[in-house]
Amino acid sequence: MSEGSELPGSGGTQPLPVIEKRPPKAPEFGQSASAASYTPVLTPQEGGEHRRMWSVRxxxxxxxxxxxxxxxxxxxxxxxxxxxxxxxxxxxxxxxxxxxxxxxxxxxxxxxxxxxxxxxxxxxxxxxTPGHRSVLAMRAGDPDVRAWLDTGAAALVLRDRAMEVPGVQSVRVRVRRAKVDVRAISHFRELDDVRVDLDAALAAGVAALGLARGPGLTVRVDRPGKKG
Known part of the structure; x- marks a missing residue:
């Protein structure tokens, strides 16, 4: 609305208040990084056999x-x-x-x-040595069946899980035989809250992969770097 507008039913023009909307103030974050590290433990019934695949070389x-x-x-x-x-x-x-x-x-x-x-x-x-360091042994219901999962495919699945967490802007996942390293960038929310949600989501994601041996999980959350 602007000054000089006529009100309905009035005999003339009266000034109306002008409402100014200030741009939102950028939130001030008190943290620049948050990290956690733990190792999921699988029971023998859940783990099963986790021998590596031998390469024919x-x-x-x-x-x-x-x-x-x-x-x-x-x-x-x-x-x-x-x-x-x-x-x-x-x-x-x-x-x-x-x-x-x-x-x-x-x-x-x-x-x-x-x-x-x-x-x-x-x-x-x-x-x-068996070789094939880029594959992970999976659990199988049949003792005569052996299955493996490529580390690249596992990293892609965990990355999709991490991107579903609110506040995550980007994420980088590296999966190895004994450890999963996750580096996430959060542009809003408290870093500890984002990390806790990432811990839960990624732990569920690792369990859903059906691996015979649960890898350790390291999660780190940072703020995006300043441009320029």
């Missing part, structure tokens, strides 16, 4: 197999040539002379031994 097997096959074939060819009174290959004569002339503490001998040691340790680790 096709790439290392193919590489080692091709290298071994090539080296064995080349050596067999050279030995056969020598047995038929032909001269040995240059590389084998040179290698034999180097092994006979160089001492054990020679730099190149140490480098070769170190490379062979690293390769052997790597192959032993591949043989003794």
């Amino acid at each position: 096709r790439v290392p097997v193919v590489l080692v197999g091709l290298l071994g096959l090539g080296a064995a074939g080349l050596l067999l060819y050279d030995v056969t040539a020598v047995r038929t009174d032909r001269p040995a290959m240059t590389w084998r004569r040179t290698l034999g002379e180097q092994f006979a002339a160089r001492p054990l503490d020679d730099l190149w001998v140490l480098i070769g031994a170190g490379a062979a040691l690293v390769l052997g340790v790597w192959l032993l680790l591949l043989a003794a």
Whole structure:
């Protein structure tokens, strides 16, 4: 409304009060961050078997197999040539002379031994560890059935759960085998209240995933950074 408007039933114009609406004042937050950490505990009946999936490791097997096959074939060819009174290959004569002339503490001998040691340790680790660190074992009602869930899919499900909490502007979820790290940005509400709601929502989300082993949960809530 503005001044000079006529009121109905009045004999003239009378000034009317002007109402000014002030812009809302930005809320003052007393916190910049809130965090919590706890580890859900599953009973044996809920947990069940949580052995990891073993990787077939096709790439290392193919590489080692091709290298071994090539080296064995080349050596067999050279030995056969020598047995038929032909001269040995240059590389084998040179290698034999180097092994006979160089001492054990020679730099190149140490480098070769170190490379062979690293390769052997790597192959032993591949043989003794299951691999597939990006999958999580799930509970199964049938003992003959084994199921796994990808960590990326689990993080996406938990992120959707977190975004449903009032006050959450954005959230980043990282799921590992033993721990779930959650970093949320809240643009309103008290941070402790948002964190409590996130704890409840994410705990329910982790339980709904049906994992055989409940991971630890770490939740951190911050305010958005200042622009500019």
